Amino acid sequence: MARWFPISPRDVSPFLLTAATAFVMTGLAGGSAQAAAGGPYLAHQALYELKLVKSRGSNSINSARGRILYNFSGSACEGYTSEFRQVSELDSGEGKRTLSDLRSTSWEDGDGKSYRFKISTRMNDADSSPVDGMAERSGNQITVKLKQPEAKTFTLDGATVFPTEQITRIISAARDGKSVLELMVYDGSDNGEKVYNTLSVIGQPIPGDRSIETPDPSTASDTMKSLTRWPVTVSYYDRDAKARDGEQTPVYAMSFELFENGVSRALVLDYNDFVISGALGKFDVKDSKPCK
Numbered sequence: 532m533a534r535w536f537p538i539s540p541r542d543v544s545p546f547l548l549t550a551a552t553a554f555v556m557t558g559l560a561g562g563s564a565q566a567a568a569g570g571p572y573l574a575h576q577a578l579y580e581l582k583l584v585k586s587r588g589s590n591s592i593n594s595a596r597g598r599i600l601y602n603f604s605g606s607a608c609e610g611y612t613s614e615f616r617q618v619s620e621l622d623s624g625e626g627k628r629t630l631s632d633l634r635s636t637s638w639e640d641g642d643g644k645s646y647r648f649k650i651s652t653r654m655n656d657a658d659s660s661p662v663d664g665m666a667e668r669s670g671n672q673i674t675v676k677l678k679q680p681e682a683k684t685f686t687l688d689g690a691t692v693f694p695t696e697q698i699t700r701i702i703s704a705a706r707d708g709k710s711v712l713e714l715m716v717y718d719g720s721d722n723g724e725k726v727y728n729t730l731s732v733i734g735q736p737i738p739g740d741r742s743i744e745t746p747d748p749s750t751a752s753d754t755m756k757s758l759t760r761w762p763v764t765v766s767y768y769d770r771d772a773k774a775r776d777g778e779q780t781p782v783y784a785m786s787f788e789l790f791e792n793g794v795s796r797a798l799v800l801d802y803n804d805f806v807i808s809g810a811l812g813k814f815d816v817k818d819s820k821p822c823k
Contacts, residue, residue, distance in 0.1 A: 572611070572793040573754065574604040574819035579798060579809035581619060586805040594622040595807055603793070607641035608822035611695050630655055637719070643696030644668040648719035662723045666693070677723045691715040691726060698793060705733045705761045705789070715770065727767045727782070734762035737788065748814035749796045760790040 583595040597619025605611035615635040622628050637648040650662040660680035667674050671689040692700065697716050704712045712731040739757045749755050766781035786799040798809030 572603070573790075574817040575794060576603075576813075576815045576817060577601045577749075577794070577811060578813035580812045581617075581807055581809050584799065584806040584808045587803075591623070592621055592805045593624045595805070596620055599809060602817075604817060604819060605638075606820060606822050609820075610638055610640040610645075613637050613695075637694070639693050639695040643693055643699070646693040646717075646719075648723075650719060660722070662719055664719060664723050666717060666719075673717070675717070675723070680722055683724075685724070687717055687726060688715060691717045694718045697729070698789070701731050701733065701763060701765075701789065702791060702793070704731070705736070705763075706791070709733065716767075726770045728770050729768070730766045730781075732764045732766075736761055745797075745810075747796055747811040749790070749794055749811050752814060752816070754816050755790060755792075755794065758790050758792060760788045760796075763787055763789045 577600075579599040579601070581595065581597040581599065583592060586592045597617060599615070599617045602614040603611065613636065615633075617633045618631070620628060620630045632653040633650070634652075635648070635650045637646065639646045645665070645667055647665045648662070652659045652661075662677070663679040664675060664677035666676075666687070668689065673687040673689060673691055675685055675687060677683045692714055694716065697714055700714060701712060710733050712733065714729050714731070716727045716729050717725075718727075737760050739755070739759060743750050764784060764786040766784040768779050768781050772779065780803065783803065784801045786797075786801070787795040788797045789795055794814075796811045798811075800807040800809065
C-alpha cells in the first residue's frame with residue numbers, strides 16, 4: 532500500500548497512495564495475498580492524475596495538480612516490492628506555488644515480519660533529508676534500525692503492522708463482512724519514527740459486473756472485470772498527539788475502492804484544509820512469477 536504524508540497549506544510537505552500510503556497509501560496494493568484474497572495479488576503499474584476537489588478553512592488552496600506513478604510486484608514467497616513517485620504542485624495564492632517530487636521504494640516480506648524502505652523528497656529544487664531504514668518483527672516487538680536521517684535504533688509495539696500487511700488485514704476484514712478495523716501502522720514516514728493509529732471503515736461489496744458511472748482502465752480491464760471491490764476509508768491519527776475535548780482529529784484520511792487483488796481506484800485524499808482526488812488514468816498488468 533502506498534504511504535501518504537500529511538500536507539497543509541501553511542507548511543506544505545510532499546504527500547504520498549499508503550499509503551504505501553496508500554493510497555503505501557498508501558499503497559496501493561500489497562500483503563500476504565493467499566491469506567487475504569485467495570490468490571496472488573496483481574503485479575501492475577498504475578498512473579493516478581491528481582486534482583483539487585475542495586478547499587476549506589482559513590488556509591485555503593487555490594489549485595492542486597500532480598501525478599502518482601506506482602509499480603507493484605512480487606509474491607508471498609519472495610516478498611512484495613513497491614516503487615512510487617509523486618510530482619505535485621500546490622498554489623496557495625499570491626504567487627505562492629510549491630512543487631514537490633517524492634520518491635519511495637519499499638519491500639515487505641509475505642508474512643509481514645520484515646520491512647525495508649527509502650524515501651526521498653525534493654521541494655522547489657531543494658532536497659530534504661532522505662529516510663532509509665528497516666524494521667524486523669521478533670516476538671512481541673518490532674526493532675527499527677534507521678540509517679538516515681540519522682542512525683538510530685528503537686522498538687515498536689509488536690501489534691503494529693506494516694503497509695502491505697495493513698491492506699491484507701483490510702481485505703480479510705472485508706471478506707468477513709466486517710465494517711470497521713483499527714490498526715497501528717508503521718510505514719517509515721516522518722523521519723522514520725512515526726506510528727499512526729488507523730481506523731478503516733469498509734462499505735458493502737461492489738460486484739465486478741455492476742455498472743459504473745465513471746469507468747477507468749481498471750474497471751475496463753479484462754483481468755479486473757470479475758473481481759469484487761469495496762469502498763474503504765482509512766483515517767490516520769497521530770499516535771503521540773493528545774485528543775482535545777475527548778476527540779482526536781485525524782491527520783488525514785484516504786478513501787478508495789479496493790479490489791480483492793489489492794488494486795485501488797477512485798482515490799480521495801482529505802487533508803482537513805483541502806481534498807485531493809486521484810483518478811486512475813493508466814493501468815498496466817505486469818508479468819509475475821508465482822511461488823513454487
